[in-house]
Amino acid sequence: MLNDLFPFSLTVNTTAIAGAGLWSLALYLGFWQLGEWIMDQLKRWFNFAERSLYTSEAEFEKTRRARESQNAFYASILSIIPFLIAGGICNYGVEFTLGSSWAISVGMLACVGCGIYELGRRDGMK
Numbered sequence: 001m002l003n004d005l006f007p008f009s010l011t012v013n014t015t016a017i018a019g020a021g022l023w024s025l026a027l028y029l030g031f032w033q034l035g036e037w038i039m040d041q042l043k044r045w046f047n048f049a050e051r052s053l054y055t056s057e058a059e060f061e062k063t064r065r066a067r068e069s070q071n072a073f074y075a076s077i078l079s080i081i082p083f084l085i086a087g088g089i090c091n092y093g094v095e096f097t098l099g100s101s102w103a104i105s106v107g108m109l110a111c112v113g114c115g116i117y118e119l120g121r122r123d124g125m126k
Helices: 014-030 032-051 057-062 064-078 081-098 100-124
Strands: none
Touching (some): 014 081, 032 064, 081 100
């Protein structure tokens, strides 16, 4: 039925998506300082770019808190993109060197290791 609508076939490698997602999560947990820095830079840039859209200072200040909260949300979502790219590269490296059967296993090991590191780091901050 779906082949009748589209004249081309689209194949999705679910193993690559799962492996890249696991590696992305591991890198996001392991390099949390980089994620925070990216998020702060994006938030600052969004706030600067949005400030240039207003001509009146009163109108800008009236909705400032709501816009800054919205920009923080967008920055936190977009800060994931570099980790997705790096996770895809790591997954490709594991598939290239060890084979596709190891991609998800090593991604899970990296995820668990970085998760334990994150728990220890947060416990050490108290």
